[in-house]
Amino acid sequence: MIKNFSFYLLLIGQFMANLGDALYTITVVTLIYKLTGSATLATMIPIFRVIAQVFSGMITPFLIGKFRLKFILVN
Structure with a gap:
């Protein structure tokens, strides 16, 4: 019946996160x-x-391109 159980869990988790955010x-x-x-x-x-959110969405690609991802996430 449910072929993509992991996808449905992800979908439900995203829905709950969006609901909490709202x-x-x-x-x-x-x-x-x-x-x-x-x-x-x-x-x-x-x-x-x-x-x-718009500003961080515009600047994030430049930061990821300039620094290593591990440096951005850890520091």
């Missing part, structure tokens, strides 16, 4: 909104997060 983001945004009362400040959290 719940964490919702929790932080809600906390910031309740503490400050500012919707503008609360919306900045996901915006800054996306900007950081």
Whole structure:
């Protein structure tokens, strides 16, 4: 019935990680909104997060090309 059991485990694990990530983001945004009362400040959290992901996604290939992977992961 299930030919790729390892793939399904990976798929379920990725789903759970994404769900946890979304719940964490919702929790932080809600906390910031309740503490400050500012919707503008609360919306900045996901915006800054996306900007950081885009920036790290652009710079990571250059770092991997310049340094050994072991050096990047250990240090």
